[in-house]
Amino acid sequence: MNPLQLCKKLYANYKSQSWWPANSGFEVCVGAILTQNTAWNNVEKAVANLKKAKMLSCEKLADSKLEKIARLIKPSGYYNQKAKSLKLFCQYVQKNYKGSLQRLFSLPVLALRKELLSLHGIGNETADSIILYAAGKPMFVIDAYTKRLNERLPLNPKAETYARLQAFFQSALPKSPRLYNEFHALVVRHCKEACRKKPLCRKCFLKGECEFGKISLKAFY
DNA sequence: GGCCAGGACACCA
DNA sequence: TGGTGTCATGGC
Numbered sequence: 123m124n125p126l127q128l129c130k131k132l133y134a135n136y137k138s139q140s141w142w143p144a145n146s147g148f149e150v151c152v153g154a155i156l157t158q159n160t161a162w163n164n165v166e167k168a169v170a171n172l173k174k175a176k177m178l179s180c181e182k183l184a185d186s187k188l189e190k191i192a193r194l195i196k197p198s199g200y201y202n203q204k205a206k207s208l209k210l211f212c213q214y215v216q217k218n219y220k221g222s223l224q225r226l227f228s229l230p231v232l233a234l235r236k237e238l239l240s241l242h243g244i245g246n247e248t249a250d251s252i253i254l255y256a257a258g259k260p261m262f263v264i265d266a267y268t269k270r271l272n273e274r275l276p277l278n279p280k281a282e283t284y285a286r287l288q289a290f291f292q293s294a295l296p297k298s299p300r301l302y303n304e305f306h307a308l309v310v311r312h313c314k315e316a317c318r319k320k321p322l323c324r325k326c327f328l329k330g331e332c333e334f335g336k337i338s339l340k341a342f343y
Numbered sequence: 344g345g346c347c348a349g350g351a352c353a354c355c356a
Numbered sequence: 357t358g359g360t361g362t363c364a365t366g367g368c
Contacts, residue, residue, distance in 0.1 A: 158350040164366055165349090199365040203351080245351045265349045310349060 125277060125294040129301070132308035139307035142255035144169075147223050148180060150256035154248045155207050156198040167197035180221050184212035207243025214241055227257035235261065246284045254306070260299045262291045263306045267313040 123131075143162075144150045149169065156165045171194040172178040183191060192205035219225035227234065231253060238249035246264070253261040264287050272278060272287060281287040295301055 154349090157348090159348065160350085160364090161348040161366075163348090167366085197365060199348090200350090200363050201365080203363055207351085243351065247350065251349080263349085267349060306349090314349090 123275060123277065125291050125305070128271075128275070128277065129295070129305045129308065132312055133304065136308055136311050139304060139311055141303055141307035142251070144255075147227075147256040149178065151211065151223070151252050152178065152183075152208065154251040154255070155211065155243065156195060156204055158200065158204070158248060160199050164197045164199060168195040171195065171197070180212045180215050180223070183208050184216045184221075203243065207241075210242055211244065223256065227259070231257075231259045231261065234259070246288075250288070254299060254302055258299050260292075260297045260302055262288050262295070262302045264288050264291075265306070265310070267310050268306065270313060271309055 142150050142153065144153050152172070153165055153169060156168050169178065172183075175194055177183060177186065177191070177194060186209070188202075188205045188209060191208055192201040195201050195204055195208070198204060215221055215223060215226055226237075229237065234253060234257065235249055238244050238252060239246070244252075250261045250263045251265075253259050254263055264284050268291075269287065272281065278287070278290045281290045291305075295305070
């Protein structure tokens with residue numbers, strides 16, 4: 123099975139996912155940082171705290187004390203690190219782009235990626251999530267779910283690093299932000315729900331016993 | 344009480 | 357370039 127076939131199969135089963143779960147580009151950026159190695163459920167609590175405190179803005183986060191940000195985002199875990207990452211990102215946008223994400227996103231995509239990666243606390247996945255889901259530019263996101271799915275199927279066993287796996291998906295798919303967006307969201311949906319057994323249910327999917335709804339995972343694995 | 348979750352970074356060899 | 361320790365909460 124190639125990536126495009128997998129995407130079609132997932133889409134046929136789950137339909138459109140309408141991602142990213144956020145109300146603005148800035149909220150996508152905040153969520154992308156807060157979700158680092160963290161369950162989304164906990165990210166939602168942290169974002170809700172920021173909203174309630176009227177702190178979900180670039181200007182507010184750039185000017186607030188680390189301790190205050192950390193207290194609000196505590197439910198997302200790693201709150202000291204993430205408070206620092208959030209504040210640095212916002213200060214960077216305020217200083218270099220007058221607080222406008224649209225100015226930042228007007229950079230050519232590779233330049234944008236390079237700038238994001240230069241910021242402390244923003245690595246490959248976070249940068250690519252911001253580029254795809256906030257800026258709307260074609261950058262395929264590799265996360266734990268994508269890696270897991272690739273290992274299980276496998277799609278490309280040789281693609282072991284982030285860059286190689288990303289290059290594999292991007293070379294196999296039409297260069298479309300909408301497609302990258304939908305595909306990644308479908309992968310997350312599938313990996314979250316396909317198997318209710320944790321962790322990873324490697325034994326059960328190898329036996330073909332792992333099913334979710336109408337979907338027999340024998341077709342995938 | 345233990346394991347896990349939509350990573351990133353410092354440090355080391 | 358790759359391996360390891362660290363950061364930390366909340367759900368199950």
